Structures are given as structure tokens and as C-alpha cells.
Amino acid sequence: MPHVMISSKKCTGCHQCELACSAYHENGFRPSVARLWAEVNPTTGAIKGHTCLQTGCSKCQEACPQDAIVTREITVKVKGDFPGREKLGDTVTGYVLVVDEEKCTNCGECYDVCPTDVIHEHPDKEVAFKCDLCGGEPQCIAFCQNPYVLAVDLKVDKMDKEPVPA
Amino acid sequence: MDFYQGRVLRIDLSKGTTAVEPLNMEWAQLYVGGKGLLLRYLWDEVPPKLDPWSPDAPIILMTGPFAGTTVTTASRLVVGAKSPVTGILNDSYVGGSFAPELKFAGYDAVIIKGKAAKPTVVTIKDDVVAFVPADNYWGMMTSAVEAALRADFDANAKVLSIGPAGEKKVPWACLSTDQYHKAGRAGHGALMGDKNLKAIAVRGTGTVSVGDPKAFLELLYKIHTDYVLTDDNLWAHEEGTPVLVDVVNGGGAIPTRNWSAGQFEGADKINSEAFQKIRIKKRACFQCSISCRNFHETTFAGETVRGEGPEYETIALCGANCGIDDIGALMKFNELCDELGLDTMSSGSVTALAMDLTEKGIHDFGLHFGEAESYVQVPALVASREGIGAELALGARALAAKYGHPELAMQVKNLEIPGYDPRGSFGSAISYATSDRGGCHMRAFPPGDELAAGTMPADTMEGKVEQVIAGDSANGFIGQNFSSIKFSGIWCDFWAVTPEQIALMLAPLFGHEFSEAEVMTIGERIWNLARLFNLREGVEKDDLPKKLYASEGAFSEGPSAGKAVGEVVFRESLAKYKTLRGWDENGVPSEAKLAELGVDVRL
Numbered sequence: 001m002p003h004v005m006i007s008s009k010k011c012t013g014c015h016q017c018e019l020a021c022s023a024y025h026e027n028g029f030r031p032s033v034a035r036l037w038a039e040v041n042p043t044t045g046a047i048k049g050h051t052c053l054q055t056g057c058s059k060c061q062e063a064c065p066q067d068a069i070v071t072r073e074i075t076v077k078v079k080g081d082f083p084g085r086e087k088l089g090d091t092v093t094g095y096v097l098v099v100d101e102e103k104c105t106n107c108g109e110c111y112d113v114c115p116t117d118v119i120h121e122h123p124d125k126e127v128a129f130k131c132d133l134c135g136g137e138p139q140c141i142a143f144c145q146n147p148y149v150l151a152v153d154l155k156v157d158k159m160d161k162e163p164v165p166a
Numbered sequence: 167m168d169f170y171q172g173r174v175l176r177i178d179l180s181k182g183t184t185a186v187e188p189l190n191m192e193w194a195q196l197y198v199g200g201k202g203l204l205l206r207y208l209w210d211e212v213p214p215k216l217d218p219w220s221p222d223a224p225i226i227l228m229t230g231p232f233a234g235t236t237v238t239t240a241s242r243l244v245v246g247a248k249s250p251v252t253g254i255l256n257d258s259y260v261g262g263s264f265a266p267e268l269k270f271a272g273y274d275a276v277i278i279k280g281k282a283a284k285p286t287v288v289t290i291k292d293d294v295v296a297f298v299p300a301d302n303y304w305g306m307m308t309s310a311v312e313a314a315l316r317a318d319f320d321a322n323a324k325v326l327s328i329g330p331a332g333e334k335k336v337p338w339a340c341l342s343t344d345q346y347h348k349a350g351r352a353g354h355g356a357l358m359g360d361k362n363l364k365a366i367a368v369r370g371t372g373t374v375s376v377g378d379p380k381a382f383l384e385l386l387y388k389i390h391t392d393y394v395l396t397d398d399n400l401w402a403h404e405e406g407t408p409v410l411v412d413v414v415n416g417g418g419a420i421p422t423r424n425w426s427a428g429q430f431e432g433a434d435k436i437n438s439e440a441f442q443k444i445r446i447k448k449r450a451c452f453q454c455s456i457s458c459r460n461f462h463e464t465t466f467a468g469e470t471v472r473g474e475g476p477e478y479e480t481i482a483l484c485g486a487n488c489g490i491d492d493i494g495a496l497m498k499f500n501e502l503c504d505e506l507g508l509d510t511m512s513s514g515s516v517t518a519l520a521m522d523l524t525e526k527g528i529h530d531f532g533l534h535f536g537e538a539e540s541y542v543q544v545p546a547l548v549a550s551r552e553g554i555g556a557e558l559a560l561g562a563r564a565l566a567a568k569y570g571h572p573e574l575a576m577q578v579k580n581l582e583i584p585g586y587d588p589r590g591s592f593g594s595a596i597s598y599a600t601s602d603r604g605g606c607h608m609r610a611f612p613p614g615d616e617l618a619a620g621t622m623p624a625d626t627m628e629g630k631v632e633q634v635i636a637g638d639s640a641n642g643f644i645g646q647n648f649s650s651i652k653f654s655g656i657w658c659d660f661w662a663v664t665p666e667q668i669a670l671m672l673a674p675l676f677g678h679e680f681s682e683a684e685v686m687t688i689g690e691r692i693w694n695l696a697r698l699f700n701l702r703e704g705v706e707k708d709d710l711p712k713k714l715y716a717s718e719g720a721f722s723e724g725p726s727a728g729k730a731v732g733e734v735v736f737r738e739s740l741a742k743y744k745t746l747r748g749w750d751e752n753g754v755p756s757e758a759k760l761a762e763l764g765v766d767v768r769l
Contacts, residue, residue, distance in 0.1 A: 012447075012448050012449050012450035012457035012459075013449055013450055014450035014451070014452065014453060014454050014455060014457060015263070015452050015453060016236055016238075016453060016454075016455060019234075019235065019236045019453060020236055020383060022373075023235075023236065023376070023379040023380075023382065023383055024379070024380065024383065026373065026379075027373075027375070027379055028373035028374060028375040028376065028379055029234050029235050029236070029373060029374040029375075029376065029379070030270065030371075030372065030373040030374070031270070032270065032322075032370070032371040032372075033371075042312065042344045042345050042346075043309055043312075043313065043345055045446065045447050045449060045461045045474070079387065080387075080391065123371065139383060142383075142387055143236055143383075143386075143387070143390070143455075148395065148400070148403040148404075148448075148455075148456075148457065149448075149455070149457065
């Protein structure tokens with residue numbers, strides 16, 4: 001299923017993905033509330049990407065006692081050039097996990113189980129926030145569509161779990 | 167507020183107090199941010215003729231309006247003060263992620279005054295500002311203090327610090343952030359050391375607003391695609407500044423053995439090709455899509471040396487100018503300067519001068535051109551002011567004068583000059599002499615056309631004075647007016663942004679359209695403000711070490727053999743510069759010029 005990955009080898013640590021992500025979701029540039037992040041060790045130069053694997057993981061959904069993490073159908077169309085395009089074509093359809101803010105009680109069960117540390121409590125409203133692939137046009141990839149770097153990419157994994165459409 | 171946070175943080179180290187005041191938006195309208203706005207604040211914050219070492223002397227950290235957005239490269243911070251080295255303006259720029267973090271914490275600028283009674287660290291987490299005793303941090307290398315503050319204060323903190331050299335007030339001690347990024351020149355590190363301020367650590371979790379963020383992303387996506395990620399800017403990513411080694415060496419303009427030659431026989435051991443062989447990774451500053459930084463690994467004396475850089479200036483001044491072609495020794499010297507908090511450009515210049523004094527039999531510093539073992543000892547000796555370091559820490563001008571050979575110090579206004587010899591780049595003679603902070607290549611860049619692009623002959627002054635004043639990226643090498651607006655954005659040197667593209671980005675900032683001419687006028691306004699500041703503080707006459715322009719200084723061999731600007735042409739060019747600027751023979755801007763440009767202060 002479609003999800004975003006950061007190549008730790010290619011990533012230069014510019015954080016444009018976090019900036020674009022937050023501008024799209026938070027009405028301004030606020031990388032501390034981005035849905036993905038590049039962890040950069042300034043001394044060694046090592047980089048670890050943190051992104052949501054969506055339905056390929058689903059641990060947040062399984063942990064949620066309120067059924068507030070819902071599976072939605074999505075068509076992903078990525079702006080610009082990216083390495084996955086050759087294999088995936090111009091659009092990819094699949095499923096994405098999104099937070100139903102009506103149901104979410106901010107209980108924190110999902111925060112503890114996320115293996116990539118990308119679902120958190122929103123600092124301004126008492127609900128969880130996570131990657132929703134920008135509704136189909138991921139801004140993180142658009143702003144890493146840098147032909148020099150191309151570190152943030154769309155990947156599609158085979159499903160190992162049956163999707164549960166909302 | 168959009169783009170700006172509208173807030174300035176004041177820190178008084180003597181009293182241990184802080185205050186927040188509104189950003190002066192009238193000034194922001196006139197001077198944008200970065201260099202321009204910094205200068206306007208310095209004008210008011212530095213009492214005229216103040217001793218730069220006075221506790222009342224401010225250090226100002228200024229961001230640009232685009233820091234913390236997707237505007238590529240615009241994450242730079244400018245640090246400003248009256249330099250204790252040159253006695254005039256010092257606006258020193260640094261990349262990394264400090265400026266955006268400061269914006270996310272809610273501040274456009276920080277004005278630091280006073281002197282702490284004991285070593286201190288200032289921590290800023292959004293609205294919470296604290297003074298922390300720095301006894302545990304004092305003496306630490308720059309990488310260690312960064313790591314310690316990430317552990318003790320906030321795992322995501324960005325740190326601006328001094329190393330041991332700043333604590334000892336070495337005149338070319340620098341500020342360090344993200345370990346490898348330096349606000350290098352003209353002594354900010356010494357000033358911070360004098361204030362007993364080891365570091366400022368900031369963590370911001372707020373927002374930089376831009377009005378309609380989705381429309382802004384659309385604009386920036388187009389700007390990135392059309393103007394940033396293009397072949398013109400590719401060199402910075404593919405090679406970075408080491409690409410200049412072959413270019414400048416080929417033109418006979420690389421300073422070699424304390425400026426005694428313009429071509430270095432060992433250049434191919436420290437050129438871009440050599441560095442590509444030891445390259446591990448490309449790295450970027452925050453919000454930069456170009457990613458020019460190079461991470462290297464090699465060995466020196468059987469030990470691994472690993473880190474970012476060196477950049478061209480370091481390769482030229484600490485490599486060729488010291489006769490060093492051992493890439494490991496050069497990496498080691500660079501690493502030590504980074505860790506100790508020393509500007510590599512002045513470090514290389516002063517080391518080369520000491521080698522020259524030794525080899526000429528004037529005074530024995532135990533340093534010789536090309537001798538790596540003694541060379542790599544220099545940074546630690548300078549930073550501690552021990553042994554020969556005590557004398558080297560005088561700086562090139564005072565050291566050469568002390569031994570009766572002032573002509574051997576390659577400096578302008580007491581700032582050691584960069585790695586482009588005017589004998590192989592005539593335009594650099596005027597750009598160094600007229601730079602607003604002394605010997606600097608970042609205000610106008612004649613080597614861009616003369617050596618890199620080859621679009622202007624290097625051995626003539628024709629057209630150079632005009633270009634040094636008014637050139638821009640769309641029209642040859644960048645000049646002083648254009649760099650003034652560019653460094654107010656603050657866009658990085660390595661994006662060849664044009665006035666037209668700057669106008670595209672200023673439009674959402676100020677809510678109205680800009681013409682290219684208006685963009686250039688803002689730049690000229692800022693340059694004239696810098697001139698007024700320097701005149702007020704008592705700037706030296708524009709000049710250059712004589713051998714770099716006089717005919718008797720010409721090289722006898724190499725690609726630039728026999729070439730010299732010549733005394734007459736040099737003096738005529740300086741006079742022409744003032745005339746074209748609308749300044750009198752003393753370099754004082756006319757009232758008509760200041761009024762035309764809308765400069766809002768007067769001498």
C-alpha cells in the first residue's frame with residue numbers, strides 16, 4: 001500500500017519535507033508538528049527517516065480503543081520527478097490510515113506502539129495527528145523532487161492485512 | 167504576523183534580565199531583514215565611537231523573513247557587531263538550522279548586551295529564556311558543547327557557541343552552529359567570549375506564518391523547479407566550493423606560500439577530484455534543496471579524520487598558502503579550527519605569514535611551508551595563546567608589523583583577505599578595497615566571471631568598478647548592491663537567484679509587486695547605510711597591500727605572470743568607485759544620494 005519513505009543514504013537533512021508537510025496541514029511552517037521527520041546527527045552526519053507505513057503497519061489502528069484510526073481509500077498523485085514513478089506510474093490507488101478527530105480521545109495508546117514515532121498528540125488540540133498523504137498529493141515528496149537528491153519517495157508494499165474501508 | 171514574528175528578544179548579561187519588544191516594522195519595510203535590518207538596529211544600538219570591547223557593545227543575531235519556510239537556502243543567520251578587529255561593521259553569516267529554530271521560538275532577532283559575571287549559557291525554549299551557569303561547558307570544544315546542551319537542555323536544541331579560542335578572545339575566533347557551520351570572520355567569537363557567553367541554545371515549536379500557505383507552497387514549488395534545481399546551480403551540489411581550486415589555480419590566482427605565487431604545484435592533491443575520492447555524503451543546511459556541504463573521511467598520522475569541509479577558502483588559505491598538499495593534514499587543520507572555534511581563513515593567512523617570516527630568516531616560529539607536523543599544531547597553540555600561539559594571535563597585520571615587515575601581511579582594514587589573488591583577478595582589487603567589512607570576497611565576486619565563467623578578462627579593470635557596485639546574478643558577477651539585498655533575505659551565495667526572482671518572493675512578503683529596479687534600490691540603500699555606519703565609527707581609507715596591485719608586485723611566472731592592476735589604474739578605479747556611488751572624495755554619500763535611496767539616518 002502507498003506510503004512515504006525517506007532514504008537515509010540519500011537524505012541531506014534539509015528538512016524541506018517537514019516544512020512542506022506542516023505548511024499543508026498546520027496553516028503555517030511548523031516542523032515540530034510535521035507528520036514525518038528526518039533525524040539528523042549533526043556530528044556524524046547519520047540520518048534516520050521517520051515516516052508512517054500506513055496499512056503496512058497498522059499498529060496504531062490495532063491499539064486504538066476508540067476505532068479512531070480509520071482506513072480510507074486514496075489515490076496518490078505525486079508532483080514532479082521521483083524514482084518510484086517509473087515503477088508505480090503517475091497515480092497509485094490504495095488505502096491510508098487517518099485520524100477521526102471526532103472519535104479520538106487522545107488516550108495515547110497509539111503513541112506508545114508506533115514503531116517509527118510518527119503519531120503524536122497535537123500541541124494545540126487534544127487529538128492525535130499523523131500522515132494522511134496530504135489527501136493524495138504528498139507535499140514532502142513534491143519538495144524533495146530535487147533531481148539531485150530524491151530522498152523522499154513513494155513506496156508501495158504488498159498488503160499483509162486485509163484493509164477495512166471506513 | 168506573516169513571515170516576521172514581529173518580536174525581538176533582548177538579553178542583558180550584566181543584569182541577567184530579558185525582555186521582548188516589537189520588531190520595528192518601519193525599518194523592516196525599508197531594509198527587509200538580514201543584513202539590512204541588522205544594520206539599522208546596529209545604527210541605533212551601538213553608541214557612536216563605542217569601544218567594541220565595551221560591555222555596552224551589542225551582538226545582534228538577525229534572521230531573514232524567509233527563515234523557517236520552504237524558500238530554499240534562506241535559513242541563514244547574520245550575526246552583527248562592531249568588530250574589535252576592524253573597528254567597523256561586521257556582518258557575518260552562518261547556515262545550518264539556528265535561524266529557523268529562533269523563528270519557530272518566536273523571535274526575528276536577539277540583541278545581546280552586557281557582560282556576565284561568570285561563564286554563562288543562555289537557553290531559549292519558546293517563551294522561556296534562562297541563564298545557565300556554564301562552568302561545566304567552559305573550555306569545551308564546539309562539538310562537545312553542542313552535544314552537552316542537546317543532552318542537558320533539549321534533544322532538538324540548536325546551539326550557537328564559541329570554542330576555547332573565543333574564550334581566549336583570539337581576534338579571529340568564530341561562532342559555531344550545527345558543528346560545522348561558522349559565522350567566521352572578524353571576531354564575533356572573541357566578543358562572545360569577552361561577554362562570558364559560551365553558547366546560546368534554542369528550541370522553537372511555534373509557527374512561521376505566510377498568509378496562505380498552500381498558495382505559497384505552489385509559488386515555491388515553481389521557483390524551486392524553474393530557478394533552483396537547474397544546471398546553473400548544480401555545481402554546488404555535485405562538487406561544492408572545492409570546484410574552485412582548479413579554476414583559481416588555473417588562472418594563477420590561488421594564494422600560494424604567503425602570496426608569493428599564484429599557482430600551487432600540489433593543487434591536484436587538494437582539488438575537487440581529490441576530495442570526491444574521500445567523500446562520504448552530501449549535506450544541506452536547513453530548508454536548502456541545493457545541499458552543497460561535503461562530508462569527508464580520510465586519515466592523518468594514522469588516525470581517522472572525519473567531518474564536513476574544507477571549503478575552498480580553507481583549501482586555498484590553509485592549503486596552498488601554507489604550501490600544504492597533504493589532504494589529511496588539511497582536513498585535520500580544518501577540524502581543529504572547527505572544534506576550537508577559529509576562522510580558517512585568518513588561521514591559514516596568519517600561519518602562512520609565520521612560515522614566511524621563518525623562511526625569510528626574520529623570526530623563527532618553527533613553521534615551514536609544506537611541513538605538516540608543525541602546521542597542525544598551530545590551531546591549538548593559537549586558541550590557547552601558548553608558545554608561538556601567543557604571537558600568532560596578534561593577527562597578520564600586527565604580527566608582520568612587530569617584525570618590521572608590514573608588507574608581508576595580506577589584509578584589508580586588518581581583516582586577512584580571501585583566496586583570490588588580485589594579480590589573477592583584477593576586479594578583486596576593487597572588491598577587497600571597498601568591501602564594507604575589510605578583506606572580504608562575499609560582497610562582490612569578480613572571480614565568478616574572471617576565472618569561473620571566463621566571461622570577463624581577468625587582467626583588465628574595464629567594466630569592473632561598475633560591476634563591483636551594481637552587478638547581479640542575471641548580469642555577470644554579483645556586486646555590492648545586489649549582495650546587500652540578497653543577504654537581507656537571507657539567500658545563500660550558492661543559489662544564483664536573480665533580482666527578478668527576488669521580486670517574486672518579496673511580493674508575498676510585502677503584499678505588493680516589486681520591479682527589478684526596486685530590488686536593486688533596496689540593495690543600494692543598505693550598502694549606503696553600511697557606509698554611514700563605517701564612516702561614523704572611523705573607517706580606514708580603502709586600500710590593498712601594495713604588492714597585490716603595483717606593477718613591481720607582479721609574478722615572474724605562472725598564468726598571471728607580469729600582470730598587475732598598476733598603481734595609477736588602482737587609484738583611478740577607487741576614485742571612479744566613489745564617483746559612481748555618489749560619494750565625495752572621502753567616501754561620504756551625498757545628501758541627494760541618501761534622499762534618493764530613502765536612507766532614514768544621517769551622520
